[in-house]
Amino acid sequence: MTQDTYRRTAAGQHPANLSPEYKSTPSRAPRQAPIVLPQSLSEITGPLLLGERLDALENDLTKQRSGEPLGERIVVHGRVLDEDGKPIPQAMVEIWQCNAAGRYRHVADQHPAPLDPNFTGVGRCITDEEGRFRFITIQPGAYPWGNHPNAWRPAHIHFSVFGRAFTQRLVTQMYFPGDPLFAYDPIFNSVPDPAARELLVCRFDLEQTQPDWALAYAFDIVLRETPFA
Numbered sequence: 616m617t618q619d620t621y622r623r624t625a626a627g628q629h630p631a632n633l634s635p636e637y638k639s640t641p642s643r644a645p646r647q648a649p650i651v652l653p654q655s656l657s658e659i660t661g662p663l664l665l666g667e668r669l670d671a672l673e674n675d676l677t678k679q680r681s682g683e684p685l686g687e688r689i690v691v692h693g694r695v696l697d698e699d700g701k702p703i704p705q706a707m708v709e710i711w712q713c714n715a716a717g718r719y720r721h722v723a724d725q726h727p728a729p730l731d732p733n734f735t736g737v738g739r740c741i742t743d744e745e746g747r748f749r750f751i752t753i754q755p756g757a758y759p760w761g762n763h764p765n766a767w768r769p770a771h772i773h774f775s776v777f778g779r780a781f782t783q784r785l786v787t788q789m790y791f792p793g794d795p796l797f798a799y800d801p802i803f804n805s806v807p808d809p810a811a812r813e814l815l816v817c818r819f820d821l822e823q824t825q826p827d828w829a830l831a832y833a834f835d836i837v838l839r840e841t842p843f844a
């Protein structure tokens with residue numbers, strides 16, 4: 616295999632590395648063709664991301680502090696599957712997000728919205744034998760981000776999925792149905808194919824809603840092998 620045979624994505628389903636409307640990509644996007652790096656045994660067998668390393672409540676972002684965070688409590692659940700629909704167990708699913716007011720607990724976010732002392736915005740869990748994951752969290756707010764005048768991100772939750780080693784990783788974002796900011800967001804619209812864009816939007820799931828307690832959303836993640844021609 617040579618680097619000439621490397622093909623990053625199916626056409627239109629993933630954003631280009633260089634998406635000029637998303638202003639930080641011109642300085643980040645590679646200017647040369649990618650090189651395939653052979654993996655060694657240590658990368659495959661390296662530290663395993665086993666479930667026993669997680670604390671029991673790491674998937675519940677409403678119980679990480681002494682009090683409950685402010686905002687609308689939601690359940691976010693789904694499955695990690697391969698492209699044949701087979702569940703992927705033992706995958707580490709991590710999320711991070713802003714709070715209900717649209718602010719991240721991060722030094723880089725200093726915009727004038729309140730922090731919540733009871734909300735870190737970070738959670739983790741390991742998929743079970745059916746590839747399932749489940750988080751309890753707070754509906755994130757929209758936030759301004761300075762990409763262009765009056766730029767606001769649609770509400771979203773960041774996702775990272777690790778396989779059994781650090782070399783197996785997917786990073787993506789999950790959005791909520793019907794957000795009026797979709798049409799104005801260069802990150803959401805950096806995915807060229809509208810049908811692929813819709814796959815980033817979770818589904819309202821009435822069945823998993825907890826009466827008198829929380830709404831629920833479903834978001835399945837389908838992993839495809841990096842395609843090689």
Ligand SMILES: [Fe+2]
Pocket residue numbers: 713768771773
């Ligand atoms: Fe974000």
